[in-house]
Amino acid sequence: xxxREILAYYSREDVQEALLELSKEREVVGVFRxxxxxxxxxxxxxxxDITAMVKSGVQEFHFSIERWSNPMAxxxxxxxxxxxxxxxxxxxxxxxxxxxxxxxxxxxxxxxDHGIKGFSVKYSGGKGFHLGVPWEAVPERINFGPAxxxxxxLVRKVCEYIKxxxxxxxxxxxxxxWSPEKISEDSGILLGDMQSKDSVIDPWKVVELDSVLVSxxxxxxxxxxxxxxxxxxxxxISFSELKGFRKGxxxxxxxKAEKMFLKDGAKDEAELLLAEAIDxxxxxxxxxxxxxxREFNLEKxxxxxxxxxxxxxxxxxxxxxxxxSVFVLLNFLSSLKWGWDDIERLILEWNSKNNxxxxxxxxxxxxxxxxxxxxxVPPPNCSNTSxxxxxxxxxxxxxxxxxxxxxxxxxxxxxxxxxxxxxIRREPKxxxx
Numbered sequence: 001x002x003x004r005e006i007l008a009y010y011s012r013e014d015v016q017e018a019l020l021e022l023s024k025e026r027e028v029v030g031v032f033r034x035x036x037x038x039x040x041x042x043x044x045x046x047x048x049d050i051t052a053m054v055k056s057g058v059q060e061f062h063f064s065i066e067r068w069s070n071p072m073a074x075x076x077x078x079x080x081x082x083x084x085x086x087x088x089x090x091x092x093x094x095x096x097x098x099x100x101x102x103x104x105x106x107x108x109x110x111x112x113d114h115g116i117k118g119f120s121v122k123y124s125g126g127k128g129f130h131l132g133v134p135w136e137a138v139p140e141r142i143n144f145g146p147a148x149x150x151x152x153x154l155v156r157k158v159c160e161y162i163k164x165x166x167x168x169x170x171x172x173x174x175x176x177x178w179s180p181e182k183i184s185e186d187s188g189i190l191l192g193d194m195q196s197k198d199s200v201i202d203p204w205k206v207v208e209l210d211s212v213l214v215s216x217x218x219x220x221x222x223x224x225x226x227x228x229x230x231x232x233x234x235x236x237i238s239f240s241e242l243k244g245f246r247k248g249x250x251x252x253x254x255x256k257a258e259k260m261f262l263k264d265g266a267k268d269e270a271e272l273l274l275a276e277a278i279d280x281x282x283x284x285x286x287x288x289x290x291x292x293x294r295e296f297n298l299e300k301x302x303x304x305x306x307x308x309x310x311x312x313x314x315x316x317x318x319x320x321x322x323x324x325s326v327f328v329l330l331n332f333l334s335s336l337k338w339g340w341d342d343i344e345r346l347i348l349e350w351n352s353k354n355n356x357x358x359x360x361x362x363x364x365x366x367x368x369x370x371x372x373x374x375x376x377v378p379p380p381n382c383s384n385t386s387x388x389x390x391x392x393x394x395x396x397x398x399x400x401x402x403x404x405x406x407x408x409x410x411x412x413x414x415x416x417x418x419x420x421x422x423x424i425r426r427e428p429k430x431x432x433x
Contacts, residue, residue, distance in 0.1 A: 001231040001252070009226065009252045010054045016047045018224045018257035025067040025084065027074060029219055030058030033228055037062075040217075041074040059228040062219035065089050066151060067135055079216055085135035086151040087262050088158055088270065089220055092128045094207040096186040101242065102177070103207040104129040106170040108239050110162055114273040118264035121242055123250055125227030125234040128207075129242075130220065133273070137265030142274060152214045154274065159211035161277035163204055170203040211401075223261040226252065236261040288404050302336040308400065308409035310382075313393045315346075317353025321391030326358070326366050327379070328387060328406075334376035335407055343367065381405045 001009070009015060019028075023044040030038035030053045038058060044050060053061075067085040068074060074082060090107055094100045104121065108131060111119045118137060122130040138147050142154070174183060180201055184191040187206045196202040221227070221234045232250040236259040248254070307315075311332060314325045326347065333343045344367050351357045370376075380387045381404050388394035388406075403409050 001226070005252075006059060006226065006231075007051065007054050010050050012257075014257040015224050016050055018260070019050055019061060019222060020044055020047065022063060022222055022224075022261065025069070025071070027064040027066075027068060027071040027217065027219070028222070029062050030056070031060035031062060031228060032057045033059055035228075037219075041072050043071040059226055061222045061225040063222045065155075065214070065218050065220060066216070074217070080149055083148055083151065085138070085148050086155065087135050088133040088138070088155055088273075089214075090131040090159065090162065090209060091124075091213060091220065092130070092207055092209055093124075094128055095188050096206075097127045097247065099174070099183070099187060099207050100128040101245070102173055103170055103203065103209070104131060104242055106166050106173055107131055107162065107209075108242070109169065110166040111273070113165075114270075114276065116269050116273060118266050118269055119239070120261045120264065121237050121239050122223055122261050123232075123235045123237060123245065123247075125221060125225070125232045125250065126229065130234075132262045133270050134262040134265035136267065137269035138274065139268045139271055143278070152216060152218070154277070155214045156211040157281040158273060158277040159209060159214060161280045162273075163209055163211075164280065165276075167199075167203060170207075171199055171201060174203055174206070175200060205398075224255070224257050285404070288408070301338045301342070302410045302414070306410035306413050308403070308406045309395045309397055310388045310393045311406055313395060315350050315353075317350065317355065318391070318393065319355050321387075321393070322351075322354055322358050323362075324387055324391065325393075326363060329379075330366060330370040331377055331379040332406055334370060335378055336410065340367070340371050378405055378407050 010019075026043065027041050028043045029040055030042075032038070038053065038056070044061075050061075064071070065087050066079075066083050067087075068082045069084050070082055092100050092103045092107070094103070108119065108121065111131070111133070116133060116137065118134070120130075120132040120134070122132070124130055140147055142150060147154070178186070180191055180194070183201060183206060184194060187194075189206060194201045194205050196205075223234055223236045225234045226232070227234060231252065232247060233252055233255045235250045235255060237245055237249075238259070304312075304315075311329070314329065318325060329347055329350065330343065333346065334340075338346075344364075347363060347367060348360075351360075351363050382388060382394070382400070383404070399409060399412060402412060
């Protein structure tokens with residue numbers, strides 16, 4: 001679409017009304033043709049706000065998953081004060097449209113299994129779909145705490161839980177319709193890379209549902225926004241329409257802005273889903289801790305090539321977080337059977353790469369202190385925001401999502417961890433958060 005066609009679309013009264021309705025209590029940001037975002041914070045209040053942004057070159061509109069009391073007052077230091085709620089969004093991304101449809105169907109049925117009828121479905125405008133459970137379906141308090149303060153941690157747990165709950169169903173559906181070879185060809189993923197120890201194919205390697213993307217001020221393409229790549233509309237549809245949906249239905253000339261997104265949630269309808277996610281995550285944590293105690297009984301030092309991305313990035317030399325990194329490296333290496341002479345050699349070599357390096361006496365003092373400990377202790381967990389994410393060395397790869405601590409990464413690669421998976425699908429328990 002050219003500029004005039006884009007402006008004409010966003011000047012339509014039905015489109016403007018839909019965008020403004022969905023902008024209430026949300027941050028709204030424009031995206032230019034080159035993928036850059038417009039200034040933040042921002043929101044939409046009047047129809048002329050929309051056309052003004054389009055005239056400045058905006059082609060897409062994205063809104064926040066979080067709800068805010070005053071979106072224009074958002075700063076990095078006041079999230080908890082301004083956040084009034086959040087929606088649960090499942091962002092399905094893939095290379096093949098039919099794989100995305102299959103995942104959306106399976107995920108929608110899993111939500112129905114948890115008693116959720118008011119979830120929303122939206123075609124992304126590309127090859128995937130977005131499913132959403134609105135804030136109105138979330139209990140105000142969970143485990144005696146305000147639910148509004150539990151973003152993004154609780155939503156990440158929900159995403160990981162629903163992936164686990166849906167995995168068998170989605171794998172079965174995909175293999176019923178396509179051969180593994182066909183799935184590999186259409187997705188562009190090597191057959192060996194799609195397999196896991198307990199699956200012919202791991203469907204979540206074919207369709208991505210990444211909980212890491214759930215983060216503060218995370219944005220999503222708005223319903224009725226255009227997709228800047230193909231000019232199709234990010235179109236809300238009913239779940240019953242999903243099987244028969246075709247991309248051509250999202251042609252701007254055929255779209256009427258009638259259906260809304262994240263507007264049908266019944267009060268507390270997501271209680272069971274949240275309770276099950278919390279229980280699942282608690283059990284998973286206990287299993288991980290039990291496995292960690294067994295895993296660290298190594299016979300020899302773990303080689304550097306098996307280190308996780310965060311440790312490798314630290315070892316390349318850093319500008320921020322150097323003192324915290326000394327602590328991380330000492331505990332990481334000593335827990336992986338490295339001898340103290342080798343630890344000292346590696347850390348002094350690392351410090352020489354830093355800009356600027358730490359004082360030599362500080363580094364050697366920390367090494368002496370750790371060397372005199374009775375036994376090594378693990379480095380901080382990946383979720384500790386004061387460390388890896390806090391100074392920009394958390395660059396997760398496909399293996400990172402399976403680990404809670406950098407130590408688990410090489411252990412997993414060495415094959416020490418042998419998780420077992422039940423073949424029968426778990427039914428959700430009937431309980432309340």
